[in-house]
Amino acid sequence: MVISNIRTCTGMKNQFHFLFVGLIIILGLFSWFVLNDFQNQGFIGEGIEMCTIPASTPESLTVVSYFSTLFTTSNWPARWTCGEWSETEGWMYIGSDISIFISYFVISLMLLGNVFKLKLGKAMWIVLLFGAFILLCGLTHLIDAVIFWEPVYRLSGFTKLLTGVVSIGTTVVLVYILPMAPKYKSPEIIEKEVHLERISKMARIGNWELDLSTNRVTWSSMVYEIHEMAQGMQIELDRALDYYHPDSRGIISEAVEKCIKEGQPWDLELRIITVLGNKRWVRAIGAPIQNGDKIIKLAGLFQDIDERKRAQIKVQNSEKELIKKVEERTKLLKRANEELEAFSYSVSHDLRAPLRAINGYSEALMEDNKGEFNESALKYLNRISSNSQKMGALIDDLLEFSRMNRKQTSFVEVDMNQQINQLIQNYFIGSKEIIEVDELPKAYGDRELLDQVFMNLISNAIKYSSKEEEPKIRISAVEEGNHVILAINDNGVGFNMNYADKLFQVFQRLHSDSEFEGTGIGLALCERIISMHGGEIWAESEEGVGSTFYVKLKK
């Protein structure tokens, strides 16, 4: 900006130099004429004869002789010598002519000097014509002044002829172009318009204006294009609104009405139906234009947002579909859960009753007929009784396992030291001697659930080391980053590590009932509880040496 300003300034200066030099030359020439005459004739024609014609007029004048004697002075008297000139009147005449000349000269030179610099397009020729016209007018005045001393009437006449032709030409051009002048666009404006047009095309955005006095709408070319309509068609407001989709028409009509009444602008995403019948999403923006308090026009933007909107709707729809699917699945899951709940409820009721009956009657039989039954009958009755007991335990464990999924958990800081020692005190007091508990850190979890895990692991350790001569159980822990790893080690029978993956599955047992009794649910329950905690459970063992069960929990 600054640089271009400086350039403009230097340009102006150069112009003035040019003007100044031109003026000096012309005024110099003029002085030379005048002084020359002074020398010859003195001021006001002294020494020349008053109003005499120095030579006779040639009889015929051809084009060639006219131009070859363009500067002749012989046929006319100098103006000073003709008529009664007072000095004041004469100099007034001369002075006025010269000042008119200077002004015209400067004006025309300024016009001509700038005409190439301004980007005027076709208007340049009009300015050039104007410049020539003014320059010629000025020249006629200069020659008029010169004629006081040098009667160059032929030159004057020729100059006036030229001036006349150029004046008429200028007049004709003016008459022709003046009505178009208001619509004239300079190349700069045209360039800006092209630029805007380009932007409009890229963004597919157009503008419009509604004149409330005529109810007529003016659209930019992009608005026509969006409507797939021939450019330049006259549009009334009602018709413009008719192009909106029935879903959108009410909305836009209301917005327009509100804007006209209350001056409230709008910015809406609506649908139109183009002339070719295509449905298209547009963004319509409108605002009032006021003259004082009165709203005289509405104007705004109109953008084709079809592609974006369709993509957006697609995303929204797929989102909705997803939500619906999730809801459906949740419903199914909930129902499955409810069924499971009903199932386990009825299991807890109905499966126990017959077991109780089997157990009850077999014991009643034994009690009532002790003396009459032989040994094998009593043995079988005992088997019936103990099997029904076992099945009862199995049902209880299974129920506990299924209940786990529905259990509300509350995670808190658990003092494992206190918790495990308490457990041993309450449930394993008989084995207290063989259990060694290290100092244990705190862990994060559900107290009740973790109790179940510790119970299971400790009772397993006791069970599987019960056949050792000196059973030994050790409970220890290490901290590892944000986690605590609890280890419960025994010197019991251990197991084959090849089957380690079966260890935590429901009903999977690595020992027969005759070796060690069990339902095959305890470790599965532990695994489920620990995974609910986001932790890990695993085991290491060597047959005949012992096992270690590890539980990894958050601190």
Place this chain on the structure above:
Amino acid sequence: MTMADLSALQIILIEDNEDDAELTMRALKEPNLINDIVWLKDGEEGLHYLLREGKYADREISSNPCLILLDLKLPKIDGVEVLRRIKSNKSLLKIPVVVMTSSRENRDLNQCYELGVNSYVVKPIIFSDFARVTKEISLYWVLVNQLPSKEPF
């Protein structure tokens, strides 16, 4: 109350399962203490008996039981509903009600205690345990626990 009076006491058992009823009665009759056990096979019959309706309309009011053993899962009217009706009836609400059920569900426990059950016992599967629990709880409510007398102050 002396031991001799015990034979005059009545316990009612509302239980649909024949086997459970049989075993319960076997457990109670064993010490030869309580002989008057009335077995009612569903919730409706139980309520009819207690409220002296239907075929029990002629039952004498003086023969009101001193303990009600109630199962929860009953045909027609379930145990929870029977409990609700007992505890909302002025002449019955002082009779101790012991719910004996297979259900360990928290939902059932909560409901029963909210309605004012006196005891809630989960029936053990092993008969010897079952017999012991039934005997102990009945004797406790009948003998140990003190109830307000039927006469006005």
